[in-house]
Amino acid sequence: MAAVIKVENLSKAYQLGQIGTGTLSRDLERFWAKMRGKEDPFLKIGEINDRSTKGESDIVWGLKDLNFEIEQGAAVGIIGRNGAGKSTLLKILSRVTSPTTGSVKIRGRVASLLEVGTGFHPELSGRENIFLNGAILGMRKAEIKRKFDEMVDFSGVERYIDTPVKRYSSGMYVRLAFAVAAHLESEILIVDEVLAVGDAEFQKKCVSKMGQVSSKEKKTVLFVSHNLSMVQNLCKTGILLNNGSIEFSGTSEKVIDYYRENINFLKPERFILINKTHRQYDHLRTIEFISVEYDDNKVENQFATDESLTVILTVKANKSFENFRIAGSISKMDETCIGVFFSKDNLKINAGETKRIRLTIKNHHIAKGSYYLDFSIGLGNEITGIKDFDIITKTLTFEIIYKEELTKEMYLMWDNNWGAINFQDTEVNFV
Amino acid sequence: MNNLADENWDVEITASNNLFDLKLKDVWHYRDLLTLLVRRDFVSFYKQTILGPVWFFIQPLFTTIIYTFVFGSLASIPTDGLPQPLFYLAGITAWNYFADCLTKTSTVFTANAGLFGKVYFPRLIVPLSIVVSNLIRFGVQMLLFLVMMIVYWSRGASFHPTAYLLLFPFLLVLMAMLGLGLGMIISAMTTKYRDLSFLITFGIQLMMYLTTVIYPLSVVEGKYPRYAWLVEYNPMTSIIEAFRYGFLGQGTFTMLSLSITTAITIIILLVGIVVFNRVERTFIDTI
Numbered sequence: 001m002a003a004v005i006k007v008e009n010l011s012k013a014y015q016l017g018q019i020g021t022g023t024l025s026r027d028l029e030r031f032w033a034k035m036r037g038k039e040d041p042f043l044k045i046g047e048i049n050d051r052s053t054k055g056e057s058d059i060v061w062g063l064k065d066l067n068f069e070i071e072q073g074a075a076v077g078i079i080g081r082n083g084a085g086k087s088t089l090l091k092i093l094s095r096v097t098s099p100t101t102g103s104v105k106i107r108g109r110v111a112s113l114l115e116v117g118t119g120f121h122p123e124l125s126g127r128e129n130i131f132l133n134g135a136i137l138g139m140r141k142a143e144i145k146r147k148f149d150e151m152v153d154f155s156g157v158e159r160y161i162d163t164p165v166k167r168y169s170s171g172m173y174v175r176l177a178f179a180v181a182a183h184l185e186s187e188i189l190i191v192d193e194v195l196a197v198g199d200a201e202f203q204k205k206c207v208s209k210m211g212q213v214s215s216k217e218k219k220t221v222l223f224v225s226h227n228l229s230m231v232q233n234l235c236k237t238g239i240l241l242n243n244g245s246i247e248f249s250g251t252s253e254k255v256i257d258y259y260r261e262n263i264n265f266l267k268p269e270r271f272i273l274i275n276k277t278h279r280q281y282d283h284l285r286t287i288e289f290i291s292v293e294y295d296d297n298k299v300e301n302q303f304a305t306d307e308s309l310t311v312i313l314t315v316k317a318n319k320s321f322e323n324f325r326i327a328g329s330i331s332k333m334d335e336t337c338i339g340v341f342f343s344k345d346n347l348k349i350n351a352g353e354t355k356r357i358r359l360t361i362k363n364h365h366i367a368k369g370s371y372y373l374d375f376s377i378g379l380g381n382e383i384t385g386i387k388d389f390d391i392i393t394k395t396l397t398f399e400i401i402y403k404e405e406l407t408k409e410m411y412l413m414w415d416n417n418w419g420a421i422n423f424q425d426t427e428v429n430f431v
Numbered sequence: 432m433n434n435l436a437d438e439n440w441d442v443e444i445t446a447s448n449n450l451f452d453l454k455l456k457d458v459w460h461y462r463d464l465l466t467l468l469v470r471r472d473f474v475s476f477y478k479q480t481i482l483g484p485v486w487f488f489i490q491p492l493f494t495t496i497i498y499t500f501v502f503g504s505l506a507s508i509p510t511d512g513l514p515q516p517l518f519y520l521a522g523i524t525a526w527n528y529f530a531d532c533l534t535k536t537s538t539v540f541t542a543n544a545g546l547f548g549k550v551y552f553p554r555l556i557v558p559l560s561i562v563v564s565n566l567i568r569f570g571v572q573m574l575l576f577l578v579m580m581i582v583y584w585s586r587g588a589s590f591h592p593t594a595y596l597l598l599f600p601f602l603l604v605l606m607a608m609l610g611l612g613l614g615m616i617i618s619a620m621t622t623k624y625r626d627l628s629f630l631i632t633f634g635i636q637l638m639m640y641l642t643t644v645i646y647p648l649s650v651v652e653g654k655y656p657r658y659a660w661l662v663e664y665n666p667m668t669s670i671i672e673a674f675r676y677g678f679l680g681q682g683t684f685t686m687l688s689l690s691i692t693t694a695i696t697i698i699i700l701l702v703g704i705v706v707f708n709r710v711e712r713t714f715i716d717t718i
Contacts, residue, residue, distance in 0.1 A: 006440075014716060027623075091715070095444060095551035098712035104444040115549040123475040132471055135464035136550055164478075 002107070003069040004188060004220050005093070010066040010102035012088055012244075013059055062088040064244045066102070072187075075214040075221045077235035077252050079228065079259055084241040086224045087192065090114060093222065094190050108187030108220075111137060115192070117177030122166035126157060126176055129165050133180045147183045154205075155179035175202055182209050188220045189213060193227070204417070210234060228256050228334045229416055260333055260397075266372055268301050268397050270294050278392040286389040287324060287349065287377050290314040292396055295358060304402035305368070305411075305422050309361040311396065315377060317349040324349065326359060327386070328375040330366065333397075338366070338420040342381040367422040368414035372397045453704065457553040464552060468560035473567055487571040491527065495520045502645045511647040511681040514588045517579055518675070522644035524576050525674045528569040529606045529667055530635050535561040536614025537631050540622045540714050547715060554711045558615060562607045569603075580678070591680035598677055598689075602670050609666055609696045615703035619710035623717050642667045647675075648683040666692040666699075 063085045070076055080086050091097045093104060094112030119136040120129050130151060134144040152158050155175040157168070165173060191210065211234055214221040225231050231238060231252055238255030240248040240263070248258045260266040271293040272278075278289075294301065295310040303309060313326060325345035331337045341361060349355055373396045378388035403409045403422075414422075458465075477483040495516050502508050503515035510518035536558045540547065543557060583590070621627045642665055643651075652659045662668050669688040676682035 091548075092444060095442070096548055097715045099444065099446050101446050103446075104442075105440040106442040106444070107440055110442070110551075112550065118549045119546050121471055121475060123478045124471060128471070128474070132464075132467050135461070135467045136546070136552060138461070138552065139463075140460075141463040141467075 005070040077231035080241035111184040111186035112190035301398040304405040307405040368411035472564040532610025537617035596677040612700035612703035615707040619706040622714040
């Protein structure tokens with residue numbers, strides 16, 4: 001297979017802070033250095049883009065020395081934390097901005113969807129906007145005319161096609177916009193997280209359209225998203241960006257696993273000593289978590305959907321309480337929470353004491369998939385209102401792979417659209 | 432794949448590009464976008480108005496009436512012996528085209544930041560579409576001017592179109608190039624330094640008074656010979672003087688001054704292109 005995108009030593013520097021009165025003098029300084037044939041002083045002091053630590057200079061590398069190739073027909077997912085450089089990379093690939101150094105070589109037409117409905121004019125009708133938007137995305141008029149009916153059909157707003165788009169509902173607007181984008185004739189499609197809009201039915205339509213584009217029409221698709229399951233569904237390979245460089249690349253499953261374990265700190269551990277990476281919020285920690293662990297004899301954290309999850313929490317109190325409780329939540333790996341639980345608020349602890357608490361979640365019927373646990377310690381519940389002393393997130397992970405604990409019957413499949421609960425205590429009778 | 436085909440890339444994105452490269456091939460590919468943008472400007476101009484395109488007439492018509500009253504009657508500034516309304520309308524029509532091109536082009540980057548930040552197309556399309564859509568407006572106003580000429584001619588007013596009327600298309604191109612060039616320079620600068628956007632609004636107004644819109648060049652040369660160069664070296668002056676000379680047969684017009692204007696215009700346009708090309712690549716990071 002031939003490479004259609006070749007990225008070589010790609011870097012992009014950004015200036016932090018305000019652009020204001022200092023800009024002119026710095027510009028002159030850069031110009032002067034350039035005239036004398038010296039290195040750009042602006043770029044010398046660049047540092048790695050890590051947003052959580054305060055740096056010395058006000059120049060950061062949004063991207064640093066990226067090298068990769070993408071083959072024709074590949075569907076590549078680009079993942080990474082916020083600020084890892086995903087959007088910068090997309091912007092450079094779609095020629096919205098230029099790199100600071102390095103180059104990108106592309107073979108074929110590129111259609112980039114960093115946003116749907118770019119250039120829609122509110123006063124113009126849907127029909128006029130289809131033509132305008134299509135032309136902005138690089139289509140010729142004849143091409144748009146040929147596909148016009150198909151686009152209108154896809155969008156499902158036929159009735160309003162001659163109404164100004166300012167009278168559209170936001171959903172209709174997005175539908176029309178995506179319809180135009182979906183019918184672009186290009187060899188390479190670059191998509192940002194634009195799919196996070198519109199209703200569920202339409203999102204599904206968009207995802208299946210994108211899948212079709214990459215698998216049936218043999219086009220190259222680059223997809224950037226936080227939604228890991230969507231990346232896994234759509235893309236065969238993945239690139240993980242971290243602080244502006246490629247941290248890992250490979251098949252999308254491997255990249256996502258790596259991301260969970262090393263970037264998102266979701267390692268499949270049996271025992272976890274709580275540290276600051278587990279605490280997103282500042283709490284008083286009047287009672288605090290010391291460690292969490294599984295209380296069973298398993299080697300791997302694999303469970304059946306009817307199997308109880310038993311966890312032991314070690315907590316330490318700085319003050320005596322007679323009425324505290326433990327709460328927690330279970331989330332899918334893409335960070336959507338599927339449910340919470342509250343214990344009774346009758347737990348007792350004395351100041352300075354360290355206690356081990358066993359927590360068992362019974363009859364949960366969680367469906368096949370990977371999940372992680374968050375815990376909180378505090379007062380009150382969903383009825384009385386809550387006050388938390390300590391919250392720890394992304395601690396223990398577990399996988400549901402068996403349908404029954406006794407028989408160890410494996411789940412053969414569980415569609416992503418089926419949700420996270422497998423209702424098993426159901427009865428079906430003739431009346 | 433063999434090495435030969437490996438070097439055969441369609442697009443290369445690098446840190447620097449050729450400053451004089453206008454990407455005309457790309458522009459040609461996007462020509463439909465140009466016409467659609469012009470159409471959008473035209474249609475959205477009179478959407479939800481009652482008078483619609485009539486507004487194109489009203490502005491120059493009323494300006495002419497006011498100028499005739501203030502500068503013609505009250506201040507009694509001579510008009511080279513031409514009927515006052517015709518004299519003013521000629522100046523206003525030409526000046527408006529230039530001024531509209533300039534003001535609109537000067538906000539290309541700031542006004543279209545949302546669009547430019549999300550999708551690539553040759554940025555030059557937008558300034559070009561501005562020049563073309565203003566041409567429609569200019570055409571309508573020219574019509575008004577021609578109607579006025581016929582009205583005055585039928586009443587026996589004294590003016591004689593000359594052979595230099597044939598320069599009209601050339602003058603039009605000059606005005607477009609000048610507006611485009613200046614506008615591109617200013618638009619490129621405003622992406623970093625917003626100060627210029629304040630300058631432009633009153634700067635254009637001041638510049639109009641340094642152009643022979645409300646007075647003929649002959650008056651300035653007669654009254655203030657020491658300062659006349661200020662007006663003379665203004666490229667728009669010789670364009671408007673040539674315009675009046677062609678249509679109405681009066682005006683201080685020489686081939687030399689027009690040649691100088693042409694040279695200045697070309698230099699401004701080239702500078703504009705260089706600056707525009709430079710800024711176009713990364714302006715989205717600073718805007």
